[in-house]
Amino acid sequence: MIKKALFFVGCASGLAGAVFAEPVEKPASAATISAQRAMAKSLPVDDGRDSGFADRGFIATLSDPQIKAKDGKIVWNLGAYDWMSGNTAPESVNPSLWRHMGLLRKHGLFALSENMWQVRGFDVSNMTVIKGQNGWILIDPLTTRETATAALRLVNETLGTRPVSAVIYSHSHGDHFGGVRGVVNEADVKAGKVQIIAPEHFLAETASENVMAGPAMGRRANFQFGSHLQPGPFGQMGSGIGRGVAGGDITLIAPTIEIQKTGETRVIDGVTLEFQMVPETEAPAEMNVYVPAARTFLAAEIATCSLHNILTPRGAKVRDTHAWAGFLNEAANLYGDRSDTIASSHCWPRFGQEEVKGWLTGQRDNYRYLHDQTVRMMNKGMTQAEIAEALKAPAAIGDQWFNKGYYGTYSHNSKAIYQFYLGWYDAVPANLNPHPPEIRAAKMVTAMGGTKKVLATAKKAMAEGDYRWSSDLLNNLVFADPKNAEGRALLADSYEQQGYQAESAIWRNMFLTAAHELRQGIKASINTQSIDMISAVPTALLLDSVATRLDPAAIGNRKLAINLNFSDRNEQAKVSVGNAVMFSEMGAAHPTPAATISGPRQLFLALLFLKLPVAQLESAGLKVEGDRSQVEALQAALDPMPGPFNIVEP
Template structure:
């Protein structure tokens, strides 16, 4: 409600204008039989009236917000059951509220279909389970989780208001879309799908709603330049392929669509405007890609490319190409990474000192912390906050207890946050400033128990292997079998002395065998629950308990956070 009137001095005017649009929340009709719930979460939930119930596309991030959204729909439009749920892609804000709108019992009974793109569960596991620890901590920065909303704090997420708090859930799909042009008649509504995996997500689809001529472009196109590599961390995306998917969408649906709706922001109405947006966003990603590669092949480094590459006026004239979320700066670095990786070919950057050690040497070379602070003060007085941050970051990493350096670094980050057009740049700078002043608040959530329970066993065991520390076993080799009768699954764990390898079959002559419900096995591996406690509720252990316990002790607990703006 604070977003009204002219932009204050602490918010980029363009971002302020974007927020005035995102701030409109409620239930909105798109076409006859199609609505969207907007502003309840970072994402939108699309509602399609089927013959017997509601078809829901992207049930938001958490159980609570999805349930509230469905309650609003039923209150305003009349109560109906949910007949189908479509996950557009493998990011949590597009499936996490599943249990707020349907139950697993309804799905298993065949009353509700859940449709998703190919490799949805694998990519969800990779994102939310495999790399969830680091990604969740970094996401706190990207979305400003600890910031107070307001002109001096969080100003949304660039493509939505904010990520909701609550329980992230997941129910596995019952139907998979594998190729573009595939069709389904879902509760009487004919739908056509475009597979765009490798654009905004590694597993993603768009939906063309045939009767109403509405194209749901998920997150392939939306009200901002998106991220080719999201700052929270993910697999780098292919900007060339992304532009290709937009061109394909223009050819397949541009002349057939009376409206374009996405899983974020608001719709575009009118066939001409839909075609123009798809074409302009195609050109935006293609220009970003081609010009980065042109400069890359001239020998420019990622930082040099980011410093000189600018969006041309023909593209920046369209508001939906602005960098409210992604930016040309970090996206050009992502394009470089896609082709050449992190290394810029300068040997000085091939084997650099760790940040704290380098900082101590750099600060000493500049004459000590007080000299660095003097230089930083001059930079800030001149409005050169980037250079000031560079200097003061060295001072803080050299001596994290230096209060003056921390305070000045926080001030320099704050000014850069206030200037940023990108909401997520703003969030990162202001979160860094907050942690410098107040410290790191502590733990954060990774994958929820419900999400972990929905992930295939093989993927979970591979995830557990990323927490295995072979040094704790001192090179010992052994095999462990896991039997889960209720799922008719058997897994074999081979410890080679350096790695933990999982396969979905028994290994001959194991050191020990664990038998019991998968829920208890997950408690052992992910919650680090004691063996005797789990045995008391049904877990059975056969074989060498000492060897088994040694393996379990070699698996690190789920991460509880880490420092970012200091060593």
């Protein structure tokens, strides 16, 4: 029962769409080869600094590249990119991205500065290690228990076995805390032997991340990270700030110390640490860490080896670009002259005081230019698409390798800034109330002269290398007639070539995943939340998430009044349903409820998320008093947890 109840927000299961037997990969077209050659000629001179920084301090890595779960399943392969060799990119990989992934693929334990190290390449993120008086202080213990365990094993085997005295979460994203149970025991945390340090509001932001929009975000994340793509010249080429995201068990232990203000210092296991708060930038709750004794600044994720996302394509709240640039400027002023080494929780570090200041101010200028010029064009009346097409970084900014768009891009980030200020509407009345995609597509195909005409025009565009236009045309055709095999095949080919040409690793992933699904259908996948993550989600947020699945047609005009008693949490809530709206109030109760449900919260999860039969749950300990038909009516009116819905077809 417990394990079943863990299929929570973000769950996706089952198959959708047809399966097509067309070959998965096509070679680079003549137009793509030409585009790759032009890109190669346009790239700035590689002075070798990045390569030197990425190699510097290497000590050791694991002899066995495969990191496995308890059941023997491989959750991470350190050697996934060992096939890469040489400086010349295959025709199917953007030359800039090829260079970038050649640096990101390096893995192992690296010396950072005095008594500081990083484990890189064991996940999408890095784990930073500080030697304390008695044990290790770990910053960002990766995404999963398995990869974190392997990383700490490498540290202990190489540097000598020591206990972990503290863990620091730099921010509220899973790849920066999810492996915590792989490096510490919660009993030691409760006993005060291990401190868990995080920025203010960390737990609330962690709990709320992806809850309301969990299914949609999870499905879109499969595109962004190329979850079903194999690393290779025709497949995945990392994520732009790391490799992919590790499999395994995502865990969480609540912080014991919250940092609240910039300049706050703490002595942890004999080591003085200073913190900079950078909320509402890359994450709602985020902080940077400065280690005075090592003259080392950890920039968490506000500065990396790539332009980041202002609005990640998987979906999230839009980030504040203006504030982001401001915090980078603050970091340069506070720590630039005090640091000889700068690192982040992704990518490789940089060494030397000039490099520290140059890295921070260079990225500061990138975000500020992106913000200011988007707003300037926006205030001249330009729309999102027009700004995205026109806005380019000046050479002084764009020719710095760390400012290139391997993760975020000027194109989609400028649209995010527009959205931050003005929302989705571009003020063009034709876009205020357009037909939905399927109806519009059918009308467009008819207006263009029918299927044969659209196919002919698309083929001509592809022959000319205009894949943006061909995919626009063919997307309309597929949405008008998803069973049109030729249209699907051509659209897959068009997406594939755009993926090959993309400098952004996540654009590549999204294009290639789209091509894959058009050819072979959607792969079955199940995304689960761990016990730790579910436990961290406040009950009020869980109930609000349930309310988003209430089907008005199914509930009709019924009015429900139900009290909930969560016996394991000493919590009470009243649920009211009327006007096809479900409203929950914590700490309240209906004076005369139609029904009262009591039991541990995991049984409520099974009732409201898994929709297991009430009688089955009663036998497991759930208690239902009063009119059980009200309980069954509510459960019946809830949509099941969404499966992997279509994206590249209607």
